[in-house]
Amino acid sequence: MSFNNYSRRIFLQNCMECSATFIGGLFLFSSCGSQQKEVDSKKEETAAKVADPCNDFTGVNAEELEKRKKLGYTGKSEVANKSCGNCGLYIAFTEPAAVQCGKCLLFKGPVHAEGHCLQYVAKT
Numbered sequence: 001m002s003f004n005n006y007s008r009r010i011f012l013q014n015c016m017e018c019s020a021t022f023i024g025g026l027f028l029f030s031s032c033g034s035q036q037k038e039v040d041s042k043k044e045e046t047a048a049k050v051a052d053p054c055n056d057f058t059g060v061n062a063e064e065l066e067k068r069k070k071l072g073y074t075g076k077s078e079v080a081n082k083s084c085g086n087c088g089l090y091i092a093f094t095e096p097a098a099v100q101c102g103k104c105l106l107f108k109g110p111v112h113a114e115g116h117c118l119q120y121v122a123k124t
């Protein structure tokens with residue numbers, strides 16, 4: 001009789017140990033997955049910068065990003081015939097020539113030629 005109680009106790013201990021090992025393994029695998037997602041998102045971000053230099057905000061501080069936000073900058077103008085490319089405050093990048101990207105005199109960072117903001121000034 002006492003042997004049966006002892007066996008049950010050992011059985012329960014084994015079950016607890018197996019459960020702890022299983023749960024530990026789950027935490028380990030889930031943390032590996034989240035690190036992989038982080039690496040993947042950084043790779044995608046880097047690829048986007050390479051593909052479109054207008055999305056590269058390296059070296060642009062939060063204050064400058066806030067300025068463009070307050071001016072209502074958008075990467076795609078919804079106002080006919082009014083876009084950064086024909087704005088008086090736009091400075092086009094010359095290298096590489098194929099890139100439709102430049103700068104604005106009002107804030108730092110890249111600007112899409114087809115972008116727009118509230119301060120648009122027609123070129124004279």
Ligand code: SF4
Nearest residue numbers: 084087090104117120
């Ligand atoms: S002022 Fe506005 S519309 Fe003109 S270049 Fe700058 S962001 Fe574009």
